[in-house]
Amino acid sequence: DAKTTQPPSMDCAEGRAANLPCNHSTISGNEYVYWYRQIHSQGPQYIIHGLKNNETNEMASLIITEDRKSSTLILPHATLRDTAVYYCNLGSQGNLIFGKGTKLSVKP
Amino acid sequence: SAVISQKPSRDICQRGTSLTIQCQVDSQVTMMFWYRQQPGQSLTLIATANQGSEATYESGFVIDKFPISRPNLTFSTLTVSNMSPEDSSIYLCSATPSGGGTDTQYFGPGTRLTVL
Numbered sequence: 001d002a003k004t005t006q007p008p009s010m011d012c013a014e015g016r017a018a019n020l021p022c023n024h025s026t027i028s029g030n031e032y033v034y035w036y037r038q039i040h041s042q043g044p045q046y047i048i049h050g051l052k053n054n055e056t057n058e059m060a061s062l063i064i065t066e067d068r069k070s071s072t073l074i075l076p077h078a079t080l081r082d083t084a085v086y087y088c089n090l091g092s093q094g095n096l097i098f099g100k101g102t103k104l105s106v107k108p
Numbered sequence: 109s110a111v112i113s114q115k116p117s118r119d120i121c122q123r124g125t126s127l128t129i130q131c132q133v134d135s136q137v138t139m140m141f142w143y144r145q146q147p148g149q150s151l152t153l154i155a156t157a158n159q160g161s162e163a164t165y166e167s168g169f170v171i172d173k174f175p176i177s178r179p180n181l182t183f184s185t186l187t188v189s190n191m192s193p194e195d196s197s198i199y200l201c202s203a204t205p206s207g208g209g210t211d212t213q214y215f216g217p218g219t220r221l222t223v224l
Contacts, residue, residue, distance in 0.1 A: 032211070034212070041218075041220075042217060042218070043112075043202075043215035043216050043217045043218050044151065044202075044215045045215070046109075046212055046213070046214060046215075049212060087150065087151075091211060091213075092211070093211065094138070094139045094156075094211045094213075095153070095156075096141075096153070096202075096213055097153075098143075098150045098151040098152070098153075099150065100150050101150055
């Protein structure tokens with residue numbers, strides 16, 4: 001069973017920030033939070049990951065709560081090409097457990 | 109990061125036959141994995157492909173049904189044996205680049221298998 005819980009779907013207006021939540025209340029001390037996205041008919045694309053601190057890269061920002069029981073992926077300016085299924089996963093020592101994902105629809 | 113290719117990209121097979129899927133990485137990697145994604149579902153890990161030794165299978169997956177090889181650091185194959193319609197899925201290969209100081213996995217484009 002997945003160790004993360006995500007809303008099954010979300011909508012976002014083009015140009016606005018998309019905030020995707022994830023609950024992982026049973027996360028272990030050595031598990032990282034990884035975010036991937038999968039655009040239809042393609043393999044999953046790595047976005048960002050973190051352990052305790054907030055992280056930012058050219059694609060997104062990751063906010064992890066202090067107790068590490070939840071996190072939020074932020075796409076600062078969503079575009080139509082960001083429409084995809086976003087997976088919040090837990091991983092350690094190379095192993096990755098996929099969640100069920102949130103289908104994000106970015107609308108004009 | 110790593111660029112991963114898979115062959116074939118898709119196939120339609122008859123019940124009872126076997127299909128071997130190839131995964132090639134453009135650089136040396138430490139770990140390689142095989143996943144299955146059933147229609148409309150998330151990804152499920154089948155096994156970790158170990159170089160020079162038997163693959164490590166997850167619960168519910170067995171070597172007789174999904175034999176895996178990894179002859180070197182950049183190549184692996186997954187065979188789906190004695191196929192049935194229930195094996196219709198997307199099969200994905202992933203890899204963790206070596207020397208990057210990270211366990212981040214990068215994925216291939218997947219192989220879409222339909223069993224009739």
